Amino acid sequence: MPTQRAATGPHVLRAMNAGAVLAALRATDAPAASVSALAAATGLSRPAVTRALAALAEDGLVETVTAAPEAAAPGRPAQHVRFRAEAGHVAGVDIGPHKVLVVIADLAGGARAERRVTVGQDVDGPGLFETVRTALTAAVAEAGLAPADLRAVSVGTPGIVDRERGEILVAPSIPGWAGLPVVPRLREWLHCPVLIDNDVDLAVLGERWRGGSGDADSLVFVQWGERIGAGMLLDGRPFRGAGGAAGELGFIDVPSGDVPSDRVGDAASAGPLTSALGPFERFAGAGAIRRLAEEAGVALGPDGEIGPLFAAAAAGDPAAVAVVDRAADRFARGLATLLLLVDPGRVVIGGGLSRAGETLLGPVRRHLRDRTLTGAEVTASALGERAVAVGALRRALDVVEPTLIASA
Amino acid sequence: MPTQRAATGPHVLRAMNAGAVLAALRATDAPAASVSALAAATGLSRPAVTRALAALAEDGLVETVTAAPEAAAPGRPAQHVRFRAEAGHVAGVDIGPHKVLVVIADLAGGARAERRVTVGQDVDGPGLFETVRTALTAAVAEAGLAPADLRAVSVGTPGIVDRERGEILVAPSIPGWAGLPVVPRLREWLHCPVLIDNDVDLAVLGERWRGGSGDADSLVFVQWGERIGAGMLLDGRPFRGAGGAAGELGFIDVPSGDVPSDRVGDAASAGPLTSALGPFERFAGAGAIRRLAEEAGVALGPDGEIGPLFAAAAAGDPAAVAVVDRAADRFARGLATLLLLVDPGRVVIGGGLSRAGETLLGPVRRHLRDRTLTGAEVTASALGERAVAVGALRRALDVVEPTLIASA
Numbered sequence: 001m002p003t004q005r006a007a008t009g010p011h012v013l014r015a016m017n018a019g020a021v022l023a024a025l026r027a028t029d030a031p032a033a034s035v036s037a038l039a040a041a042t043g044l045s046r047p048a049v050t051r052a053l054a055a056l057a058e059d060g061l062v063e064t065v066t067a068a069p070e071a072a073a074p075g076r077p078a079q080h081v082r083f084r085a086e087a088g089h090v091a092g093v094d095i096g097p098h099k100v101l102v103v104i105a106d107l108a109g110g111a112r113a114e115r116r117v118t119v120g121q122d123v124d125g126p127g128l129f130e131t132v133r134t135a136l137t138a139a140v141a142e143a144g145l146a147p148a149d150l151r152a153v154s155v156g157t158p159g160i161v162d163r164e165r166g167e168i169l170v171a172p173s174i175p176g177w178a179g180l181p182v183v184p185r186l187r188e189w190l191h192c193p194v195l196i197d198n199d200v201d202l203a204v205l206g207e208r209w210r211g212g213s214g215d216a217d218s219l220v221f222v223q224w225g226e227r228i229g230a231g232m233l234l235d236g237r238p239f240r241g242a243g244g245a246a247g248e249l250g251f252i253d254v255p256s257g258d259v260p261s262d263r264v265g266d267a268a269s270a271g272p273l274t275s276a277l278g279p280f281e282r283f284a285g286a287g288a289i290r291r292l293a294e295e296a297g298v299a300l301g302p303d304g305e306i307g308p309l310f311a312a313a314a315a316g317d318p319a320a321v322a323v324v325d326r327a328a329d330r331f332a333r334g335l336a337t338l339l340l341l342v343d344p345g346r347v348v349i350g351g352g353l354s355r356a357g358e359t360l361l362g363p364v365r366r367h368l369r370d371r372t373l374t375g376a377e378v379t380a381s382a383l384g385e386r387a388v389a390v391g392a393l394r395r396a397l398d399v400v401e402p403t404l405i406a407s408a
Numbered sequence: 409m410p411t412q413r414a415a416t417g418p419h420v421l422r423a424m425n426a427g428a429v430l431a432a433l434r435a436t437d438a439p440a441a442s443v444s445a446l447a448a449a450t451g452l453s454r455p456a457v458t459r460a461l462a463a464l465a466e467d468g469l470v471e472t473v474t475a476a477p478e479a480a481a482p483g484r485p486a487q488h489v490r491f492r493a494e495a496g497h498v499a500g501v502d503i504g505p506h507k508v509l510v511v512i513a514d515l516a517g518g519a520r521a522e523r524r525v526t527v528g529q530d531v532d533g534p535g536l537f538e539t540v541r542t543a544l545t546a547a548v549a550e551a552g553l554a555p556a557d558l559r560a561v562s563v564g565t566p567g568i569v570d571r572e573r574g575e576i577l578v579a580p581s582i583p584g585w586a587g588l589p590v591v592p593r594l595r596e597w598l599h600c601p602v603l604i605d606n607d608v609d610l611a612v613l614g615e616r617w618r619g620g621s622g623d624a625d626s627l628v629f630v631q632w633g634e635r636i637g638a639g640m641l642l643d644g645r646p647f648r649g650a651g652g653a654a655g656e657l658g659f660i661d662v663p664s665g666d667v668p669s670d671r672v673g674d675a676a677s678a679g680p681l682t683s684a685l686g687p688f689e690r691f692a693g694a695g696a697i698r699r700l701a702e703e704a705g706v707a708l709g710p711d712g713e714i715g716p717l718f719a720a721a722a723a724g725d726p727a728a729v730a731v732v733d734r735a736a737d738r739f740a741r742g743l744a745t746l747l748l749l750v751d752p753g754r755v756v757i758g759g760g761l762s763r764a765g766e767t768l769l770g771p772v773r774r775h776l777r778d779r780t781l782t783g784a785e786v787t788a789s790a791l792g793e794r795a796v797a798v799g800a801l802r803r804a805l806d807v808v809e810p811t812l813i814a815s816a
Contacts, residue, residue, distance in 0.1 A: 373653055
């Protein structure tokens, strides 16, 4: 590693001190901190901390508050300061073929507004873009802001994304979505940094940040709904592949029969990957499980809602238990492949099917056992449907945080 | 990134200068370099370069030679120095179920001796260890050295390896090999650093170093012989997975039939992964291809040698062409899965079957086309059977190089 050249000069020092004080303040669990506490946390002198706080106050990033009650002592009340998380806002946007979810958060990542819009069956690219615009406008208004107030917007979308150029390269699940200049159009409208990533690549960041998965160095998020895809964090870094196309679990093909591979005559494959759903999605996605339930005569909810299947299985209904077991068996075939090739150690299952929890994940773990060489911890997402949007917030904050200290 | 504390003091400076001069000398394409050239390359003064060279000569790492002819000018011949690559040696060892290959190299990575020993069908762990010892002894002797002269030994083995503890955790292809204290026993005997890695994890390092694959940031080496496995370099770093078990391509299961997955009734899988070969190895490994050839009446060589199949296909024999096409189709099913999940951009195929070259890889590329979303460059290994041993040499040199400068 090359030795870094030390930057010098009083303005650099002031900015470094302001940065250190801000970091210490944000790291505090308490809602506010005293100058003494910040001096102790940063190693700076009290006068240096006071100067740094003045610069941060000028940027609107901190403000003085009355001392927290437990800190109150006889005599003059101690000066405390708090981080003004409300000084800026970011948006995390999850764009999918079935819904658009927008979350507005403050600089501490606290959600201030949320807007979910269901997307119709036959939506096309331009229509989806308008839905995103409408949802963003509504969410921003709900937070008491204007779109121009946002400091950064991070967008997650299905498909393969050119993150540098802000383009969607391949998106089989949404007709007319690939090639659409989503990021340039959002930038034109919002006048702030706009980032785009594959949705599950954001979900794994969300799980790492807020999902309670601890600080595992490697973590894979598997989206399991109508679509199936994997976002990967390997050796502490997001892994997207050479062309941004890693983790396309929904497009792999797995054996479907009960006969070992080498006893079946082989021939042509199922054909090019051009349909909206990939082979593994057609085999183990929500639609396939719905069909298994229907074939077995297990009742589903209105509009084919799949929840009643898992409720019946949890209650011990033999037909429902058998369907869930077959669904778990199917899913385990793809997940085992991922574990054999990537060995992440830890897998978080998200997407609509993860709501079934242990009723489904228990059988999945059982069916994994004989198909892998080493194990992996498999848990359900704690963030549920919000994982992508939460990861998007994390990405947006990563962009905004280094720019916070302006005047210092 | 934390700012590094600058190490100071004259001895540190001397060691840094010696290191810089040695690096500049080793980076020269010519067999020797002048003091002026080294001063220009390092930015050091001529007296500083001269002092550094004296220290390096004391360690036996450089020596003065007569000026290279093209550099000779009228008057006193210019002083040139060369790196004494022969000042130290390392060994790279490829241990497999069918062969042990030992390569001895000097400090420049130049091969000085090589020994290949075929391993019998029914070898067990202890027997294999003795074969390794015998091959190492013979190769070292051929290089005119004693085992104690080696500065580092790097070993590649099939299976899942605990690199820190030097243990083989899982090795289905060699009975009695897992759990054997291979590294401690070699250290006891050799008194030098001994490293152990999964064999294909070393092969990918070898391909990156000497395989002519350029400086691709991501590269996957796929071993295709009786066994099938993948070694990965992702985003510039070796990727082995959380438990060292990534890349177990031979143990995945792929569809074998000609019917799309979702039209076949599913049921139990092929059972636990306990046999010596994994499902994909049984489906697309050398043994499976041999059986395809036999069924089609295509002649093989003595002992089932597979080369004649590819020679016949290259000559246009229709039965052989059809078998090769089926072999390529089978292999492409697993490779497509790897590409969909990892998207490495670049794949090098090694192992015995890679010797078939374009006769086999052409059909593989064709069968890949409809099974992936983005492509990958697929080429045959330039190192062939030596890829693992060459990667092992690279690992051994990585350990030795930082320790070269002792007295400076």
